[in-house]
Amino acid sequence: MSSTTVRPATTYRTVVRRVLGLPTQDGAGVKLTRLVGSPQLPDLDPILMLDTFRSDDPKNYSAGFPEHPHRGFETVSYMIKGSIAHLDNHGGRGIVTDGCVQWMTAGSGVAHSEMPAQTDGQMFGFQLWINLPAAEKMRKPWYRDIPASEIPSFDVGSGAKAKLIAGEWNGVKGPGPERSTQPLLVDVALDGKASVEVPVPQGHAGFVYVFEGSLRVGAETVTENEIGVLSGGASLKVAADGEGARFLVVAGKPIREPIVKYGPFVMNTPDEIRRAIQDYQSGRF
Ligand code: MN
Numbered sequence: 203m204s205s206t207t208v209r210p211a212t213t214y215r216t217v218v219r220r221v222l223g224l225p226t227q228d229g230a231g232v233k234l235t236r237l238v239g240s241p242q243l244p245d246l247d248p249i250l251m252l253d254t255f256r257s258d259d260p261k262n263y264s265a266g267f268p269e270h271p272h273r274g275f276e277t278v279s280y281m282i283k284g285s286i287a288h289l290d291n292h293g294g295r296g297i298v299t300d301g302c303v304q305w306m307t308a309g310s311g312v313a314h315s316e317m318p319a320q321t322d323g324q325m326f327g328f329q330l331w332i333n334l335p336a337a338e339k340m341r342k343p344w345y346r347d348i349p350a351s352e353i354p355s356f357d358v359g360s361g362a363k364a365k366l367i368a369g370e371w372n373g374v375k376g377p378g379p380e381r382s383t384q385p386l387l388v389d390v391a392l393d394g395k396a397s398v399e400v401p402v403p404q405g406h407a408g409f410v411y412v413f414e415g416s417l418r419v420g421a422e423t424v425t426e427n428e429i430g431v432l433s434g435g436a437s438l439k440v441a442a443d444g445e446g447a448r449f450l451v452v453a454g455k456p457i458r459e460p461i462v463k464y465g466p467f468v469m470n471t472p473d474e475i476r477r478a479i480q481d482y483q484s485g486r487f
Pocket of ligand 1: 270272
């Protein structure tokens with residue numbers, strides 16, 4: 203028997219599937235695109251949903267999301283342009299504007315409203331839902347607005363810049379809270395043909411969402427408005443194809459528990475969903 207340590211070559215993640223979002227409506231008629239959480243891609247454990255809303259016509263979003271509940275997971279909103287005014291029943295209140303993030307851990311239950319508004323005629327943002335494990339679904343609700351100035355923005359190579367919202371990159375930590383799902387959420391911009399290696403932790407599930415340009419991941423090209431679902435692997439190497447690219451990388455540690463979704467409630471069993479509805483209706487949120 204040889205005792206030689208064999209160091210395997212780095213296994214890069216590939217794109218196993220490309221998905222174009224599904225145009226839909228939510229709230230009081232807000233037009234949005236659902237990339238994760240639609241019939242074509244119900245979830246990517248622990249990511250439950252990714253919506254984007256992008257419009258220069260206030261008719262498409264001004265009715266907003268009047269009061270509605272959540273239980274059992276976290277919502278993360280990231281505004282590229284425009285704002286969202288948030289008000290909840292636990293005293294949370296704030297306006298998330300250009301480049302800012304709102305992180306809300308609904309836990310045992312939050313009822314809130316989210317009302318979008320434009321900046322300079324533009325409105326472009328994302329909302330991500332990240333699941334919580336059974337043991338944390340009923341944790342105390344938590345809420346934080348993260349101003350753009352607290353989101354580290356740094357060079358990650360020649361012509362490559364990262365804004366790190368959650369997770370770790372080159373020893374820099376994002377301001378997102380520590381969670382057992384260890385979320386990585388980063389906004390990356392590449393010039394021209396720049397390339398970068400993104401430190402997606404091994405074992406995490408995740409995807410890239412390209413919102414400007416197109417991105418090469420191994421032999422695949424993920425084009426604007428598509429997500430590329432990532433294979434397993436030790437690292438993620440991506441490159442812009444000459445015109446530059448801007449994209450989110452979203453990843454988390456899978457929870458591997460049953461998921462029962464009912465609108466704004468995401469629990470482990472149908473009974474827990476029934477209890478969530480009863481609790482909300484009888485004012486226990
Ligand atoms: Mn909401």
